[in-house]
Amino acid sequence: MQKNSIVGRRFPWHIVVFLAPAVLVYTLFMVYPLLDSLRLSFFTTTANERVFAGLQNYVKLFTNENWSWNFWNAFRNNIIFFIIHMLVQNPIGLLLASILAAKVKLHEVYRTVLFMPTVLSVVIIGFIWQLILNPLWGVAQSILELVNLGELYGPWLGRPESALITISLISVWQFVGIPMILFYTALIGIPEELVEAARVDGANGWDVFWRVKFPLILPTVGIVAILTFVGNFNAFDLIYTMKGALAGPEFSTDIMGTFFYRTFFGQQLQLGNPTMGATVAAMMFLIILIGVLIYLFLWQRRITTYEV
Amino acid sequence: MATVAESARHDLHLGHRIRRWLGGLGPHAVLLAYAVIALFPIIMILMNSFKSRQAIFGQPFQLPFGEAFDPVGYQTAFARADFVQFFENSIIVTGVSLILVLLAGSMAAYALAEYDFPGNPLLGLYLAIGIMIPIRLGTVSILELMVDLQLVNTLYSLILVYTAQGLPLTIFILTEFMRQVPREMKDAARIDGASEYRIYLLVLPMVRPALGAIGIFTMIPIWNDLWFPLVLAPSSRTATITLGVQQFLGQFVSDWNAVLAALSLAMVPILILYIIFSRQMIRSITAGAIK
Numbered sequence: 001m002q003k004n005s006i007v008g009r010r011f012p013w014h015i016v017v018f019l020a021p022a023v024l025v026y027t028l029f030m031v032y033p034l035l036d037s038l039r040l041s042f043f044t045t046t047a048n049e050r051v052f053a054g055l056q057n058y059v060k061l062f063t064n065e066n067w068s069w070n071f072w073n074a075f076r077n078n079i080i081f082f083i084i085h086m087l088v089q090n091p092i093g094l095l096l097a098s099i100l101a102a103k104v105k106l107h108e109v110y111r112t113v114l115f116m117p118t119v120l121s122v123v124i125i126g127f128i129w130q131l132i133l134n135p136l137w138g139v140a141q142s143i144l145e146l147v148n149l150g151e152l153y154g155p156w157l158g159r160p161e162s163a164l165i166t167i168s169l170i171s172v173w174q175f176v177g178i179p180m181i182l183f184y185t186a187l188i189g190i191p192e193e194l195v196e197a198a199r200v201d202g203a204n205g206w207d208v209f210w211r212v213k214f215p216l217i218l219p220t221v222g223i224v225a226i227l228t229f230v231g232n233f234n235a236f237d238l239i240y241t242m243k244g245a246l247a248g249p250e251f252s253t254d255i256m257g258t259f260f261y262r263t264f265f266g267q268q269l270q271l272g273n274p275t276m277g278a279t280v281a282a283m284m285f286l287i288i289l290i291g292v293l294i295y296l297f298l299w300q301r302r303i304t305t306y307e308v
Numbered sequence: 309m310a311t312v313a314e315s316a317r318h319d320l321h322l323g324h325r326i327r328r329w330l331g332g333l334g335p336h337a338v339l340l341a342y343a344v345i346a347l348f349p350i351i352m353i354l355m356n357s358f359k360s361r362q363a364i365f366g367q368p369f370q371l372p373f374g375e376a377f378d379p380v381g382y383q384t385a386f387a388r389a390d391f392v393q394f395f396e397n398s399i400i401v402t403g404v405s406l407i408l409v410l411l412a413g414s415m416a417a418y419a420l421a422e423y424d425f426p427g428n429p430l431l432g433l434y435l436a437i438g439i440m441i442p443i444r445l446g447t448v449s450i451l452e453l454m455v456d457l458q459l460v461n462t463l464y465s466l467i468l469v470y471t472a473q474g475l476p477l478t479i480f481i482l483t484e485f486m487r488q489v490p491r492e493m494k495d496a497a498r499i500d501g502a503s504e505y506r507i508y509l510l511v512l513p514m515v516r517p518a519l520g521a522i523g524i525f526t527m528i529p530i531w532n533d534l535w536f537p538l539v540l541a542p543s544s545r546t547a548t549i550t551l552g553v554q555q556f557l558g559q560f561v562s563d564w565n566a567v568l569a570a571l572s573l574a575m576v577p578i579l580i581l582y583i584i585f586s587r588q589m590i591r592s593i594t595a596g597a598i599k
Binding site for chain 2: 014017019020031032033037064092095110111112113115117119121122123124127128129131132173179185239240257282285288289
């Protein structure tokens, strides 16, 4: 790649003009707030004045019984939320993508239909499932009775032990289109000759998939995993829509996003606390950063050797 | 002996054929099953939104014809909430943000791809950080900034935040695409005396497929977002359709007709747009794969 050398010419104003709008908006409304929010996590508000408090907020978050219980509860729930996505959403996405990539009849129609829930708002999805699962309406129950599984039905969203799993599966239902389309893109990009060569060597479909295709799409596996991680630890809308800011029952569906919102804006009787909110956001920042760094330095570095 | 061998071969042949036939059927069974799972809840809502309360609960699986038909839910929805205003807000916010993201993003991507100025790779890295770090984590400071700028409860606040949110990925992808535009073409234009701005306008149509895909992936999260409308512009005058529906549903939670109608109203425009553009959309996403 060669570029125009600008050395020895007059000042290239056009480069500034091209870059300025994006750099300004990005810096002012994204980078600055993120950094300022980190800064605020070291402050506290007393008598309407913001004073530097060092690590006080963090100490409070981890040692105050109430705060630390909420934090670890939200963190644990978020891990469960993420694990369910990794174990259910991404394998289903891969399965659907591999079938679609085989160019079965009507694959374009299937592709359109399967991706459909993904384009809808999480708010709509949350309400739709709330209605479908509602015992008053009884639609879910009727369906289960149809396949003789009627006794399995229960108020899943209302029970502390099943609410989080139910909401996770609803999120999986909505977002399965994303891994599907990413895997699909990777799979149809595999050169036909490689697959043919394996077939000639006597490999069956199963072998071709796991020994030839899967290693070739490993970079996409990594991308899907990190996108799922960032998306899950940033999730909020679905739980807020279905369960409100209190993420009930008994905080059993509370994840980092809802905990952040509650801390920042307050809830029924408790006032919001911006600096503690910033502290929770800083912890989310740290969690996501660790995930991204693991992806960049452990996964991606190891995976490059496989690239063709 | 010969007949045994022949019949064995015949069996093998038959077995192979059955397996092939089943093998062809299996994928369809999986796709069809999942398609039903994907569509069923959406269809249930759309269908029942046109029915009377009695029919919704009495025959939820029946089509909304004959006696079951009743548009009362839509009447309530339109009478009690300004859905037209919500749509207008969403269209303005999404449309203006999208134009700004594509314009500012393509300009920056062009500069990064085209000119070798000091600090170029560093600036590219700086602009890419935002791909992985969600802008939501800066909400506390964004709200304070918007209060200082007196932009709370205006659509401007949403447009500025969504533009900032959309830029990092847009710039990252477009820079890659712009690097692939042949050098000869730009140099020929330069020899003809074209200005750098003119060359940018020349390059832009050549990355159109990328612009399309980025446009869609910028648009969907903006249209569907609940967080920033809730935090920055929650007034009924500035509510987007996502927030408007969320608040409406919270208020009318026991009026099933109105709830189903509001959900359908929020879904239908996106579904229509999606069905019209889905082929181009998926093609532009997968375009990078087929070289």
